[in-house]
Amino acid sequence: MEEDETDFSEEEEQPQLDSMSLRMTAANALIRRRRTIKPADLDVKPVENLHLATILENANWAPTHGKTEPWRFFVFSGAGRQRLADFMQSLYKKIIPEDEQRPDKIEKLGTVPLLAPVVIAIGMKRQEIEKIPEIEELEAVACAVQNMHLTASALGMAGFWSSPPIVYSDEMREWIGLKDPRDKCLGLFYLGWPREDLEWPEGSRGDIVDKVTFINE
Numbered sequence: 001m002e003e004d005e006t007d008f009s010e011e012e013e014q015p016q017l018d019s020m021s022l023r024m025t026a027a028n029a030l031i032r033r034r035r036t037i038k039p040a041d042l043d044v045k046p047v048e049n050l051h052l053a054t055i056l057e058n059a060n061w062a063p064t065h066g067k068t069e070p071w072r073f074f075v076f077s078g079a080g081r082q083r084l085a086d087f088m089q090s091l092y093k094k095i096i097p098e099d100e101q102r103p104d105k106i107e108k109l110g111t112v113p114l115l116a117p118v119v120i121a122i123g124m125k126r127q128e129i130e131k132i133p134e135i136e137e138l139e140a141v142a143c144a145v146q147n148m149h150l151t152a153s154a155l156g157m158a159g160f161w162s163s164p165p166i167v168y169s170d171e172m173r174e175w176i177g178l179k180d181p182r183d184k185c186l187g188l189f190y191l192g193w194p195r196e197d198l199e200w201p202e203g204s205r206g207d208i209v210d211k212v213t214f215i216n217e
């Protein structure tokens, strides 16, 4: 074939390969570098609405059996965090038997929510007809939280899914606004910016080989 300036077939293949490896590099880094960063390691910098909107929008793209989309988020910021902290403290004192209460826990419940600019209470709204098993609704919410955490990481932000036992109480569920006893609160997601001098924590995992069984005959 004569040299034909319109034949770009070879050049076309190369960028496709490149973009695939770029996507994989980005995906691997995002998934493996996502870390839990606790409120004590956050900066005072606020979370911009645009960032928050992107994080919530991506949560909404989680997979969901039967398209029930059971995730519900209750976003506390500003003075809302003080209300959350006050409630968590009073809930702890109400639920935990007096002789088991720990002053350091009470103190933490009242102060930690104020260390993050945004605290998101994570909820699961049970499907009215209960066609989808509850466990799958819980799994879908966990997927939504992971989407949130990965998006926060991609933005350079810090996240932490916290689940002190009191979050699973009916009082907590009702207080965040889930009135149906079949609904659930699954914890709090702390969101903010890591402090500038924070050394990004190293993650560690056991070998995947120990967690996979291949069945091929």
Ligand SMILES: Cc1cc2nc3c(=O)[nH]c(=O)nc-3n(C[C@H](O)[C@H](O)[C@H](O)COP(=O)(O)O)c2cc1C
Binding pocket: 034, 035, 036, 037, 161, 162, 163, 164, 187, 203
């Ligand atoms: C459903 C769920 C609940 C969690 N609750 C807590 C918690 O209450 N306290 C805590 O310190 N970490 C909690 N974590 C975060 C784990 O400690 C953290 O994911 C784990 O240490 C691995 O660290 P990494 O997220 O940086 O990979 C929770 C994680 C999940 C998925």
